[in-house]
Amino acid sequence: MEVTMDPLFLAWSYFRRRKFQQCSDICSKILEDSPYDQAAWSLKTRALTEMVYIDEVEVDQEGIAEMMLDESSIAQVARPGTSLRLPGTSHGGGPTAAVRPMTQSGRPITGFVRPSTQSGRPGTMEQAIKTPRTASTARPVTSASGRYVRLGTTLFEYIFHHENDVKNALDLAAQATEHAQFKDWWWKVQLGKCYYRLGLYREAEKQFRSALNHQEVVDTYLYLAKVYQRLDQPITALNLFKQGLDHFPGEVTLLTGIARIHEEMNNITSATEYYKDVLKQDNTHVEAIACIGSNHFYTDQPEIALRFYRRLLQMGVYNCQLYNNLGLCCFYAQQYDMTLSSFERALALVANDEEQADVWYNIGHVAVGIGDLTLAYQCFKLALAFNNDHAEAYNNLAVLELRKGRIEQIGDLQSSYTAAQRSEDAFPEHVDTQQLLKQLRQHFAVL
Incomplete structure (x- = not known):
């Protein structure tokens, strides 16, 4: 007797194995026979969303429009140590710290490529046109939650990520928030994400702050810090991360956020200390290992840097950049x-x-x-x-x-x-x- 697997279960199996196209195809066949099957609709939208999903927590690069039409800046010349766009001098020690290579925006070359450190803030229109935009994410997806089982949340994710229709996603999130009597923290976070995409950073800040009042969630702290970094308020972002550490002691993503800000402000010594704290919590954290190794190299300690890069090799990291650093x-x-x-x-x-x-x-x-x-x-x-x-x-x-x-x-x-x-x-x-x-x-x- 031949046993056939339930199509929906097979689609879910493909989804769990990250074979999203096969999952979507099976769901489409199910919907041809049962157009109102909410489970199939939900799973298909999730599969299509995962194909193009980008972690919104990561700070993305500023384009030429944000650079030239920045209405959020107050002071034209910020005080030293208070701006990401005008980082201060290096606080790192060592005889070779002064020759650490810099990007065209004046930030030090980091040991780990992130969307915010690919090329920095473009200085001219020509440089901005030649600057490649990246859609990669430097760390695993964090925003998945149990709310995906609801069709409304999967529909929002589909509209926001797959269709990239921020206006309709904003309308859906606003109606859902009103339906929840403004007490649902998840929908407020989605409102904040939409406002951020539209460049309405102060409105996004209000939504994220309101969401934190309802529920303390790590991702909300990361989203709000992202807003403050775009507003060029690194000190406020640092205080927010430390506030988050009070509620979530030892949280790796918050420690990494603090280290990144210190690194972008050219405070390499403090950044290294926080990356070491990251390794105390997660000794396989690639970004922390790479950045500490890079710092040891530029402070005239190549033997110690070599240990960190060899550790990355032992972990299975195998790329051009790693062997290039090993050679040096x-x-x-x-x-x-x-x-x-x-x-x-x-x-x-x-x-x-x-x-x-x-x-x-x-x-x-x-x-x-x-x-x-x-x-x-x-x-x-x-x-x-x-x-x-x-x-x-x-x-x-x-x-x-x-x-x-x-x-x-x-x-x-x-x-x-x-x-x-x-x-x-x-x-x-x-x-x-x-x-x-x-x-x-x-x-x-x-x-």
């Missing part, structure tokens, strides 16, 4: 036998031209360190072949051109000056390039 750590820790093999692995794992350019640039940096200037020149040229806007490669090429012959040779100076100018065009705030240009202009004045 091995070189500065004088483990030369592992340096080139790490860079070879990095080149084998590159996913795009920008990664390829960064790896070749670092190989060129190693070549400079061992005195092989010919290899270094070729590596920097390869870096520019893959990324024509690589400011550091232009800068180092200018230095190599300057070293080629006697200072009095006009040809070498002109080649060096041309490369330095291209570096300045790619990254106007690059300090090393500005110093090199100043030096070259002095040589031209003497000649």
Whole structure:
């Protein structure tokens, strides 16, 4: 006797295994026979939503519209240490902390790529147009709850995430909140999410605050902190995270939020301490391990940084960036036998031209360190072949051109000056390039 599985149960099985397309197809067949089957409708909307779901807790990048039409800023020049857009000077120790590379917005390069740290706030219209937007999330989805069993909540998630129709999602959330007599914290959070998407940050703040008055939930603290970060109020966000830790001691996401803000404000020492607190709660937290390792590298402790990156390898992290960092750590820790093999692995794992350019640039940096200037020149040229806007490669090429012959040779100076100018065009705030240009202009004045 042949036994057939119930179609709805099979669809649910596909959903649990994250095979969302198969789940949606089976639900569609069920709805052809039973158009009013609410369970099938609910499961199908959930499957379609999960296909495009992005964790709204993560702070996203500011686009050119937010940059140029920012109506929420009060002071044009914020006090030091109170703004994410004008981070203060580094508080980290170590002799090499001052040479930690920065983004074009002035933030330090972090050890872990997040949506808010991909490229920072674009400085010009041209940079904003060239800046890629990301839809990736740096940590697991957090907002799933038991309310998904209700068709109203799944319908909202479908409209909000899959259809990206914020206006209708806002109308649905407003009616649901009114129907619940303004006592349902979940619908207030959804209202806040809609207001945030529409750029109405103060209205979003009111909804999240009201939701916290009804129910203390970790995600609500994260959403509200996201609002304050968009309003450029990092101190308020820090206080909110600490308030959340009073109700949820040791919560990893709240500790990570505090560490991220300190890192974006260039307070690396405090950020590292909070990342260490994260590891006390979760010793497999990839972001914390990567950021602590990065900090040890830039404070002239490559041997310690190497331990953290090896830990990531043991955890199964296997990508171009990790092997690139391993190669640099091995070189500065004088483990030369592992340096080139790490860079070879990095080149084998590159996913795009920008990664390829960064790896070749670092190989060129190693070549400079061992005195092989010919290899270094070729590596920097390869870096520019893959990324024509690589400011550091232009800068180092200018230095190599300057070293080629006697200072009095006009040809070498002109080649060096041309490369330095291209570096300045790619990254106007690059300090090393500005110093090199100043030096070259002095040589031209003497000649």
